[in-house]
Amino acid sequence: MTDTTIIQALAERLAARGVRRFFGVPGGDCSLDLIEAAARCGIEFVVTRTETAAAIMAAATAQLTGAPGVLMTTRGPGLANAVNGIAAAALDRAPLLVLADGHEPQQEHASHQRFDQAALMRPLVKAESWLAEPDPMAELDRLIAAACAPPQGPVYIELIGGRIRAPLPAAGTPAEPPAAPAPDSAAMAAAGAVLRGSRRPVIIAGLQAAEPGAAAALRDLARAWGAPVLSTYMAKGSFPDSDPLAVGPFIAGAAEDALLRAADAILLFGADPIEFLPTPWRYAVPTVMLTTHRFDRPFHPWAAEIVGSLADSAGQLAGMVAPGGWSPAEIAAQRAAMRTAARTGAVGHGVAPHALVEGVMAAAPAGARITVDAGAHMLPVMALWQAEAPRGALISRGLATMGGALPSAIASSLAEPDRPVIAFTGDGGLMMGLAEMATAVQAGCRGLVVVVFNDAAMSMIEVKQRRRQFPARGMEYGSTDFAGLATCFGWLGLRVTGPEELAPALQLALASGQPALLDVAIDREAYHTLLPALRG
Structure with a gap:
């Protein structure tokens, strides 16, 4: 036995893994021990207003830093309120440690705030623990390894006060993380049979392309083939949007349909079906999947599925396709068509959605990161914004939850204080996390x-409602003065009602030295033509 307690050893292990801050809403039991132990290790605790926002902040921190994210909640309502954020980490493939208070063994009589917390977590997490094994740090190492192994995701640790305050037993040697499997030779041969006969492949980059080493391999492969590249929302920036081979986003919609139907093969580079719309795969050409892991639900019978390191797999595929099947003019025309579709929609008042995106882009400092909430506004943002590096845009796409842009932006600001971050959100998404x-x-x-696309409605659902010829009912929020609310929170709040006000407001916001909010009046009627142009 040692003089170090289990909770102190846990904090030390997290610090050694690169954790610099954790997020949550504390309770009165183990939360206090964890906050104090973490502080002694130089780990900052960020108290949030809601547990779901804390989970989103922790997951975004993991994606940006490479260290596992850490969420802390109290028992009962604290953990229950975090479920949406934990589900986002699960489906958006972010490594997250969920630390929650449990009940002591001598509290068998207690019913207050009590339910089976592990059962609540079980559908969302990859592993669970009470740190009750003889070597709790080996147990913790296994949990962190599980969170970080493909597909990355959350693990659950229930903290019991009597246990975590006990002296740490003698520890074993930390286990080394498993190496990525080598690409299977039979799968590689099947891929070769497709690609060696291809002259016009298209590459669709998915969320795994943002991982270290993968983005560089993607760029090398696309340039070796001279192939156009589409990127899913979570892969945005993994292939630079300014590159002549970059066409735009892949959303399995109308905007990229012509390009994919002109292809004779498709390579899914690190794509994960959690980002795909729940419709059948619509392209008949042979498709090769490169992935770091297999999937629970087979989305489509691909011609070949290669599991392993994306960089290693791409290196073996690089010489299989000779460049020249696509002309630069063809690719440029496809890119221009995509951007034209994103600018669709006449505006009778306020600011057009695409004009707002392009105005912010023109005024934003070089290297600014964006975070994007779910909603109609995300379509022009993701189609028009230029990202040049992985994680240049953060968005929930696996869960596609609303309310994620602001907490993700806070996480970005804390992880990289010198890098500007711009959160694009609708009024509905901001309402869900306004307290943050x-x-x-x-x-x-x-x-x-x-930047708030303030159209006083749930515009995405309103478009679907009208297309199904239902009466206009239940979609309007009414008017909200977000600029005024921002001022109440200590932000700079600015209201923008027309295009001519946008540039001065952006310049003032970016120069203010404090958090700033632009409350922009949007004519939501534009979405009724913009969404069909991009999605079909």
Whole structure:
């Protein structure tokens, strides 16, 4: 036995893994032990206003830093309120440690705030623990390894006060993480049979392409083939949007349909079906999947599925396709068509969605990261914004939850304080996490700008409602003064009602030195033509 407690050893292990901050809403039991132990290791605790936002912040921190994210909640309502954020980490493939208070063994009589927390977590997490094994740090190492192994995701640890305050037993040697499997030779041969006969392949980059080493391999492969590249939302920036081979986003919609139907083969580079719309695969040409892991639900019988390191797999495929099947003019025309579709929609008042995106892009500092909420606004943002590096845009696409843009932007601001971050959100998404504006101020975020597409409605669903010829009912929010609310939270709040006001407001926001919010009046009628142009 040692003089170190289990909770102190846990904090030390997290610090050694690169964790620099964790997020949550504390309770009165183990939360206090963890906050104190973490502080002694130089790990900052960021108190949030809601547990779901804390989970999203922790997951975004993991994606940006490479260290596992850490969420802390109290028992009962604390953990229950975090479920949406934990589900986002699961489906968006982010490594997350969920640490929650449990009940002591001597509290068998207690019913207050009590339910089977592990059962609640079980559908969402890859592993669970009470750190009750003889070597709790080996147990923790296995949990962290599980969270970080493809597909990355959350693990659950229930903290029991009497256990974590006990002295740490003598520890064993930390286990080494398993190496990625080598690409299977039979799968590689099947891929070769497709690609060697291809002159016009298209590459679709998915979320795994943002991982270290994968993005560089993607760029080398696309340039070796001279092949056009589409990127899923979570892969945005893994292949630079400014590259002549970059066409735009892949959403399995109308905007990229012509390009894919002109292809004679498709390579899914690190794509994960969690990003695909729940419709059948619509392309008949042979398709090769490169992935770091297999999937629970086979989305389609691909011509070949190669599991392993994306960089290793891409290296073996590089010489299989001779460049020249696509002309630069063809690719440029496809790119221009995509951008034209994103600019669709006449505006009778306020600012057009695409004009807002392009106005922000013109005023934003070089290297600014964006975070994007779910909603109709995400389509022009993701089609028009230029990202040049992995994680240049953060968005929930596996769960596609609303309310993620602001907490993700806070996480970005804390992880990289000198990098500006711009959160694009609809009014509905911001309403779901409005209290976190107080978190941004308290945590000292700077260089953070929130841009609200304020159209006073759930526009994405309203478009579907009209297309199904239902009456206009239940989609309107009514008017909200977000600029005024921002001021109440200690932000700079600015209202923009027309295109001519946009550039001055952006310049003021970016120069303010404090969190700033642009409350932009949007004519949502534009979405009724924009969405069909992009999605079909």
